[in-house]
Amino acid sequence: MNHIQTPIIPITQQFAKRKDVTHDIHKEALCVYVALGFFLGEDAFYKDERVLQSGRQYTLDAQKQVVSEQSYFKWYHTPRSISFKSALDEYTDLFEDIVKKQSLYQPVILPLSGGLDSRTQAVALDYLKVDVTSYSYSFKGGYKEHALGKAIADTCGFKFDAFEIPEGYLWKNMEELAQINHCYSDFTHPRQMAILNELKQMQGAFSLGHWGDVLFDSGIKTTEEDLSVVDIVYKKIVKPGGLVLASMLWEQWGLHGGFEAYLKARLQELLDDINIENKSAKVRVFKSMYWAPRWTSVNLSVFQEAHPVNLPYYDDQMCRFICELPEAYLANRQLQIEYIKQRHPEVAKITWQAQKPYNLYNFHKNKSPWNLPCRVTHKLKRSLSELMGRKCIQRNWELQFLGKTNDETLKHYVFDEAFLEFVGGDTVQHIYNKFNGAEAVKYAHPLSMLLTLSVWRQGEM
Incomplete structure (x- = not known):
């Protein structure tokens, strides 16, 4: 017997076999895959395959069939009555403790962007005096994102490399990428494939900031508050062009009913299993249970091809911490922003790419009429x-x-x-x-x- 405990947010997909199910292509699952860009729940390419779900303990037999399973963690929403300062202090202690634990006794490779997640890591790693090699990349002919990464690296005293992602980089790496991600994610997103050989030459383990933007922000917009949760999720995860393709394949393959009705029923079933009333928290949990493991984590496999990966925001303690914070403190990235400003003001002064040319001190001015000169320029x-x-x-x-x-x-x-x-x-x-x-x-x-x-x-x- 093989005993497996899956993390709250798994980094890698683990598979089991379904008993007494034929090895047929799961065409309903493929339609969902093309509509969303990721598979839902336990779905895989074939009907006799199932992906082990997060926060569970499994026992598998010699044929990799599930003998028993039980949940050891269910997401919850029980916000404590604490001040924002207390929440910030707790976040600071927890985040830095996780980063320290993950980077212990080894150098760190840090991808830097102009956003907030990698910036929080840079601040923590600098504060903890970790040996860091950082890098960033920009598209050929695109916004020079590496300039912001370099500014952060220089301010923190990190080694830094800048890479340019060339046109058509995918074609020569196509077969290798298919072997790495097993086609469980589309091929145009993992641009790190273009520099995989360079990444392999670096020393250390990756520290990756994935999922910080989901955990530390509101799950819904103010304009979505009157919508049902299933409609909010549907709107967030369905690609309009993907819906067209999925509907065409559904008809081409002669599947029963209509695709949109099938997909909404699947989403409702998964949402019903999340025992949380608050809409924002429920949407965040849905993303963490199904989007993170089946899309974000799949793309982590490219990093894993070069070096081990650590993800502070995937940590089980971080997930539990989120369950007990007031929604008001999670909204608008407040804790991350204040953490950076408190721990490293100079890094906070560097342009925030999502709000360029503003930084963490003045981004609130990125609205009319203050930003009119920037927009015109x-x-x-x-x-x-x-x-x-x-x-x-x-x-x-x-x-x-x-x-x-x-x-x-x-x-x-x-x-x-x-x-x-x-x-x-x-x-x-x-x-x-x-x-x-x-x-x-x-x-x-x-x-x-x-x-x-x-x-x-x-x-x-």
Whole structure:
């Protein structure tokens, strides 16, 4: 017998086999996959496979079938009556204790961005005097994100490397990526694949800030307060173009009922199992139970290919801490912002990319009329670049799908004859045409999912 206890937020997927179920492709699950970009719950590519869920203890037999399972942790929402200062002090102690524990006796590799999560790590690692090698990357022809990463690294005294992600980087790494993530995530998001060899040359373990932005923010917007929780979740996780592709595949494969009704029923079932009344907390928990393990964690596999990974915000203690904080303190990233300002004011003065050109002291001015001069300047720069024929790259897929060479390689995969028989030639042609029309942003996701499924099918045949 094999005994397994899964973390509250698992870093890796673990699989079991279903008893007396045939090894057929789980087409309903595939439709959900292309609509969301990740599988839901226990779903996998095949019906006889199941993914072990978070916060549970399993016993598996020699055939990897589940003999017994029980939950040892269920998310809850029991906010304590504490002051914001007390919450900040507790967050500071807990976060730094986790970072210290995870970085003990080894150098740390820290990816830096212009956001808050990696910045909190930089502040903690600097305070704890850990040996840090940091790096950042920017898209070729895109916003120079590495400039903010370098500013943070310089302020903290970290070693720093800047990388540029080139056009079409994916094609030469396609087969390797498929072996790493087993096609459980689309291929255009893990841009670290472009520098995997360079990452392997670094020394230490990764400290990654994933999921801090979910745990330390409100789960809903003020405009969503009157919506049902299932409608809020549906709105947050369904990709509009993915919905089109999923509905087309559902019809192509002759599945029972309608896709949207099936998906909403699945979501309602999963939400009903979360015994939390507060909408914001319930949405945050849903994301942590299903989005984090099935999308975010899948993409961590690329980092794991180079070095071990540690994630302070995935820590079980951090998850329990979140369950007992008032929603008012979690909203708008307040604790992270105040932590950085309190522990390292100079780092807080560096531009916050999401609020550029503002920083953690003045980002509240990023609204009319204070930000009008910045908006005008940005628009003029963008217009000038467009007049000079320079397009600013903002998204991963723009490096992969735009341009003649990219297009030819992409068509080699998605218009493969065997793949067209599986998903339907009209389906592929429709998504491809829509992407190359006026709706590239909407249809980049389903096109990326078609690419991923094509590579998966080639590996299975």
